[in-house]
Amino acid sequence: MFKRFKSKKGPGYYFVITWVSNIATSESSIPFAEAGDSGAWITRVDGKVFGILTGGDPRKGTTFFCRISDIFDDIKDITGAVEVRIAPAPVSIVFSFCKLPSPMSSVIVFGPTGNVASVVAQTAQKHGATVFLAMRDTEKPISGLSTEQEQEGGFKRISADLTNPESVAAAAKISGAKRAFTYLAHGTPDSMRATLTALKSAGIEFVVFLSSFTITSDPRDVAPDEIIPYLHAQVEINLDEIFGPENYVALRPGGFATNLLRFKKGINDGEVRVFAPHFAFDYITPGDMGRVGGTILVQGPRNGQRKVYLYGPKIIPQGEAMLTIGKLLGKEVKVTAISGEEALEQYTRIGIPKPLGDYMVRKSGTPSNELTDRAFYDIGVENVQLYTGKPSMEFEEWVRENSELFNV
């Protein structure tokens, strides 16, 4: 409960507005503030300064503080300043703390038309970086980033194909970036080794790579027939060897909410035909992954993390997820379980290579494996909050916000 006071103290001195708060604490908990704390900054969990502690009454358990916005207003009134803000930590401190290479002003994001990378790019720009958008087709629109926003945000498009190391080196050199975000590019014979080597030789010092939660142990221990974790693990090993374990971060997200878009026709037609409807995913959203990725690209990882698991807040069987989508879109939906053969046909029809389809069918047909026993699940959910300041997005909220994606 807050109560507001306002006072004036002498000519020319406009005393800032003060707030009084009752802080709820349990009997056993430590007090919010103690004698001697006046002048301390009160910060939110995400590190943003909320106000400055001015005093308190221990008998009543109340604390007095000035909101930082009121303090800023007061500084403006007294000094005539038009803008007041807290200076960021000196770059040298931030970077030595994060053990990252030299400060940067530019970053390069490969595949910015992608669901995750488009948010990575926009987040990096919000964090102050000049963002180079490295694309196979520089004319392609980027979802969530209008032409006007692109111009206002100082984004720069540049041509590059991740399967072509020369084009990647040229793009990185032109950008002058020291940091890059990249996807796993399918179709390189060497698990992106030449591409990553080209990035390094072009001046990139730090990479954020979109890997996969299916890697649950040392990447070198992943067997080749575990095709999805294996493909991502080979890129992580190459990053280890080319950049060094301290100079890249592997994002290891869970099952994407966007995977459900494959079923939008069935949802609209009233019948979804799916293999293993009981098989469950966490449905992490591209927004959460992208915001974490863009933050790490600019600010580096926290808590010494180098493998950053990311998950949605609830594990939901896929059949149930489809019924939920139907309900939220106001459609009657029936879920029909299909055979592994029919599922493989579905995968082939939407262009998923047969070995990947085989892997998905094999994994979702077994009751227990790395897809159901998610590695570091709680940490992965908390990581979204850690890097974005907001909890991992609920599946229902994502469907509501993106209902138009399910239009056919």
Ligand SMILES: NC(=O)c1ccc[n+]([C@@H]2O[C@H](COP(=O)([O-])OP(=O)(O)OC[C@H]3O[C@@H](n4cnc5c(N)ncnc54)[C@H](OP(=O)(O)O)[C@@H]3O)[C@@H](O)[C@H]2O)c1
């Ligand atoms: N689905 C899951 O549940 C899951 C789980 C864990 C990890 N992952 C990882 O996440 C990835 C998908 O992420 P997403 O949904 O954000 O992808 P997406 O929306 O399909 O976007 C992929 C992006 O990669 C770009 N790209 C592809 N090949 C390229 C190349 N040779 N050179 C340059 N750019 C290239 C595409 O560019 P164009 O516009 O030119 O096509 C596109 O911008 C998967 O491939 C996997 O590695 C997925």
